[in-house]
Amino acid sequence: MSRTVLIDPVTRIEGHAKITLHLDEEGRLRDTRFHVVEYRGFETFCEGRPFTEMAGITARICGICPVSHLLCAAKTGDKLLGVRVPPAARKLRRLLNLAQLTQSHALSFFHLSSPDFLLGWESDPARRNIFGLMTADPDLARAGIRLRQFGQRILESLGGRKIHSAWAVPGGVRAPLSEDARAWILEGLPEARATAKRALGLFKDLLDGPLKREQAEFGRFPSLFMGLVTPEGMWEHIDGLIRFRGPDGAIVADGLSEDDYASFLGEAVEPWSYLKFPYYKPFGYPEGIYRVGPLARLNVCEAIGTPWADQELAEFRQRAGRMALSSFAYHHARLVEIAACLEAIEGLMADETLRAGRVRARASLNANEAVGVSEAPRGTLFHHYRVDDQGLITRVNLIIATGQNNLAMNRTVHQIARAWLPDPVAADAEIPEAILNRIEAGIRCFDPCLSCSTHAAGRMPLEVTLLSASGEVLAERRRASL
Amino acid sequence: MTDALLIGIGNRLRGDDGVGALLVEEWRQEVTGREGAGSEAAFAVVHQLTPELALAVAEAGRVLFVDAWVTPDPSEPWIESLRPRRDGSAGEAGGHGWGPLAVVALAEQLYGWRGEAALLRVPAYAFPHGTALSAGLRRCLPRARDHLRGWLRGGGSEGV
Numbered sequence: 318m319s320r321t322v323l324i325d326p327v328t329r330i331e332g333h334a335k336i337t338l339h340l341d342e343e344g345r346l347r348d349t350r351f352h353v354v355e356y357r358g359f360e361t362f363c364e365g366r367p368f369t370e371m372a373g374i375t376a377r378i379c380g381i382c383p384v385s386h387l388l389c390a391a392k393t394g395d396k397l398l399g400v401r402v403p404p405a406a407r408k409l410r411r412l413l414n415l416a417q418l419t420q421s422h423a424l425s426f427f428h429l430s431s432p433d434f435l436l437g438w439e440s441d442p443a444r445r446n447i448f449g450l451m452t453a454d455p456d457l458a459r460a461g462i463r464l465r466q467f468g469q470r471i472l473e474s475l476g477g478r479k480i481h482s483a484w485a486v487p488g489g490v491r492a493p494l495s496e497d498a499r500a501w502i503l504e505g506l507p508e509a510r511a512t513a514k515r516a517l518g519l520f521k522d523l524l525d526g527p528l529k530r531e532q533a534e535f536g537r538f539p540s541l542f543m544g545l546v547t548p549e550g551m552w553e554h555i556d557g558l559i560r561f562r563g564p565d566g567a568i569v570a571d572g573l574s575e576d577d578y579a580s581f582l583g584e585a586v587e588p589w590s591y592l593k594f595p596y597y598k599p600f601g602y603p604e605g606i607y608r609v610g611p612l613a614r615l616n617v618c619e620a621i622g623t624p625w626a627d628q629e630l631a632e633f634r635q636r637a638g639r640m641a642l643s644s645f646a647y648h649h650a651r652l653v654e655i656a657a658c659l660e661a662i663e664g665l666m667a668d669e670t671l672r673a674g675r676v677r678a679r680a681s682l683n684a685n686e687a688v689g690v691s692e693a694p695r696g697t698l699f700h701h702y703r704v705d706d707q708g709l710i711t712r713v714n715l716i717i718a719t720g721q722n723n724l725a726m727n728r729t730v731h732q733i734a735r736a737w738l739p740d741p742v743a744a745d746a747e748i749p750e751a752i753l754n755r756i757e758a759g760i761r762c763f764d765p766c767l768s769c770s771t772h773a774a775g776r777m778p779l780e781v782t783l784l785s786a787s788g789e790v791l792a793e794r795r796r797a798s799l
Numbered sequence: 800m801t802d803a804l805l806i807g808i809g810n811r812l813r814g815d816d817g818v819g820a821l822l823v824e825e826w827r828q829e830v831t832g833r834e835g836a837g838s839e840a841a842f843a844v845v846h847q848l849t850p851e852l853a854l855a856v857a858e859a860g861r862v863l864f865v866d867a868w869v870t871p872d873p874s875e876p877w878i879e880s881l882r883p884r885r886d887g888s889a890g891e892a893g894g895h896g897w898g899p900l901a902v903v904a905l906a907e908q909l910y911g912w913r914g915e916a917a918l919l920r921v922p923a924y925a926f927p928h929g930t931a932l933s934a935g936l937r938r939c940l941p942r943a944r945d946h947l948r949g950w951l952r953g954g955g956s957e958g959v
Contacts (some may be wrong), residue, residue: 377812428850447850448901451909459909466851 336756336781338734340791344741347786349731351723351760353592360713368397368682368704373483375700375715384417384472385693386700387485388555393689393700394487397708400678406489407556408671413475413485414555414691415658415665419509420468421694422611422651422658425764426516427461430648433761434523438754445754457519460512464655467509471662474498489677503666506659510625513655517629520652524636528645532636534736536644536729536759539564541597541607543721544614545692548572552618552626552657554692560617561597561607566640569597575690578699582716595721606724609696610763611650616640623664626657644729644762651764682708693718695764719765729759742783744791753781753794803840803951804859806899808866810846815923815936819865820844822921822940822947840951848897850905857910863950864899864916865943867923873935874922876943878950881916883907919946 339348363374372390376383388410395402402410432445435453451458475494476484484491524532541564545557550571559573561581573581585594585602596605607613621627633653637646665671688701696718703712733755739746783792807823809816827842843855848864856862863878883904899918906912921943925933932940 424850448904448908451905455909462851462854462905462909465849466854469849469851 336730336760337784338738338756338781339784340742340786342786344744346731346735346738346740346742349727349734350589351727351730353590353723360715363710363713366710368394368702368708368710369487371700371702371710371713372485372487376483384413384476385691385698387476387483388414389689389691389693389698389700391485391487391490391689392555392691393687393702395678396687396689397682397684397702397704398487398678398680399683400488400680402489403675403678404670405493405672405674406676406678408665408668409475409490409494409676410485411555412494412662412665412671413472413490415662416468416471416475418468418554418692418694419655419658419662420465420472421764422655423461423465423468425694426520426648426651426655427458427465429764430758430761431457431461431516433754433758434520434528434648437527438758457515460515464509464512467505470505471498471502474502486677488679489675491677493672493676499666499672502662506663506666510656510659513652513659517652517656520649521632521636524649531645532643532649534643534645534732535755536725536732536762537642538728538732539642540725540728541569541600541605542613542616542640543597543607543609543697544617545690545697546571546618550619552614552621554614559690559697562617562640564640564642570599575688575699578688578690578701578716582699584716590723592723593720594723595716596724603724606728607721608644608725609718609721610647610694611654612641612644612647613696614692615650615653621653621657623657623660626653626660629653629656644725644759647762647764682706695719696721719763722763722765726760726763726765729762730756733759747792756781801839801841801858802860804855804862805840805842805947805951806848806852806855806862806864807842807844808846808848808864808899811930812928814926814929814931815933816867816926817930818867818921818923818932818936818940818943819919820846821932822865822919822943825944826947826951848899848902850897850902852902853905853909853912856902856906856914856916857912859914861915862903862917863919863947864902865919865921865947866899867936868920870922870924874939876919876921876939876946878917878919878946881918917950919943919950 335352337350337352338346341347359375363371366374371394372387375386375390391410428447432447432450436445436449440449447458542562544560545553546560547553547557550560559575560571561569563569570581581598583596583598583602583605585596587594594602596602597607598605615630615633621630630653633641633649637643637649641650682704685705686703688699690697690699692698698718699716701714702710705711737755781794782790785791805823805826807819809819811817811820823842823844841855841859843852845852881900881903883900899916903916922936922939924935
């Protein structure tokens with residue numbers, strides 16, 4: 318008789334999911350599934366709306382990272398208008414995305430993930446959160462809050478509000494950066510850099526000590542990695558070309574345009590999840606498994622292009638290898654990207670052209686179909702719109718970062734379960750809390766935002782179930798919802 | 800330091816869910832350019848609570864959160880005092896979703912804040928897409944406004 322373990326709900330992620338662990342007749346792990354069980358259907362209700370509203374509508378998919386949808390929708394709109402976005406507007410959009418990456422990564426590291434690292438996997442789950450962190454290291458907790466606030470304030474100063482701003486529009490942006498905003502960004506940068514530096518130091522010490530095993534084993538498996546790079550192959554987050562690298566570091570595909578995404582990305586569907594399973598088409602399903610997000614961006618690029626971030630990237634590669642295959646390395650990658658973002662923001666503040674000239678190109682509809690792409694904090698984001706001659710949406714396809722990591726999240730859970738569950742699992746075995754935590758934490762490496770990727774309403778609790786070969790529930794663990 | 804901070808919570812595009820944001824925004828517009836009770840209060844209108852709001856709370860003498868309260872039965876708005884647990888446990892914070900208690904607890908524990916915190920709960924009945932409010936909620940609005948003004952005048956959770 319085979320059995321299954323169910324983890325439901327997964328805590329500290331957005332959306333709703335459960336995990337089932339399927340055992341075979343001998344009690345050995347046969348399969349794991351990360352189920353996403355909510356559905357919203359954003360793509361459908363966008364139909365009939367003017368494409369100019371898409372930035373405002375899709376930004377409302379999520380209150381956590383609306384900027385990513387805002388920018389991608391605006392970029393798709395640029396193509397429908399057929400305009401060249403003014404240089405100042407392009408740079409202002411870059412600034413917005415850098416601030417978004419900073420605040421989102423700060424939230425993920427300081428508020429959601431660091432309690433696991435700093436308080437220990439075995440610590441009381443009720444205290445393994447930012448409140449536990451602030452007891453253990455109040456200075457770090459305060460610094461994390463300030464770093465996120467720094468990113469949020471940039472978003473607010475550009476967009477007029479922290480979330481759901483409609484500042485980026487097809488053709489550019491609505492308004493330039495004010496002198497006041499530039500002044501306080503410059504004033505806030507040293508503290509933000511100091512916080513990132515401290516977090517990097519702390520995390521690297523943990524990687525060299527108590528987290529060595531996690532770094533080596535946690536969700537480690539070969540896969541492709543996809544991300545934007547500049548034409549020179551450097552780190553990019555909004556304007557680049559798409560590159561795939563294999564687990565051995567070989568460039569599998571390069572210079573791909575988002576316009577052709579359907580030729581290299583397939584989307585499989587499984588009956589047990591609302592989240593689609595994108596894959597690299599030339600390799601087929603599921604062999605075309607790939608990862609996106611901070612880890613993928615660092616793996617696909619040659620270098621970042623700024624001194625501090627490149628130094629951190631070199632150290633990252635020293636620890637994780639030229640191709641970091643462990644999903645646990647996502648956490649370190651986020652911190653490296655914070656360094657990259659802060660340096661890039663500093664560079665933009667010194668760029669006079671950021672404040673020069675027009676910030677919006679205007680035109681009427683010039684195309685009936687367009688695809689936009691940008692790097693969201695969690696990975697590459699595609700918006701694909703078809704419109705009629707009046708500019709009303711007739712079809713939308715959104716390929717969200719968390720969805721693209723779906724196969725990898727499933728593989729990560731499987732890997733962790735295989736490494737940490739007893740083999741075989743005794744029929745009457747209790748599932749230790751620490752193992753549940755690690756499986757959950759495997760999902761959290763990706764910082765998934767399932768509200769976006771399934772377009773689900775509500776929060777994401779986690780449920781884990783252990784099932785026998787015949788489907789009998791042998792053990793079940795549920796966490797209180799968020 | 801600001802004496803009072805109002806934090807309106809909700810999505811104005813989801814029916815009654817946006818009542819917290821509506822009431823605080825309404826008050827902000829009413830007092831803009833005027834002097835008098837409440838005109839010096841600080842305001843924040845948010846879709847959701849986030850940890851960095853603890854910084855704003857820590858800079859205020861007292862804070863009132865205004866939020867929709869989902870209830871199937873006809874009810875009246877009321878203000879309740881917020882007293883975070885002292886055991887450092889998660890309370891309402893554990894992920895992307897935060898509650899007022901968690902923000903207050905964070906302000907107390909990280910910044911040593913010792914001000915007065917309260918929550919104005921406004922009964923909410925319907926959450927469709929759009930800005931229209933349900934009849935049940937519209938009936939509650941005058942009382943909710945009275946609570947808000949009373950609190951700004953210095954009334955506590957028992958005094959309004």
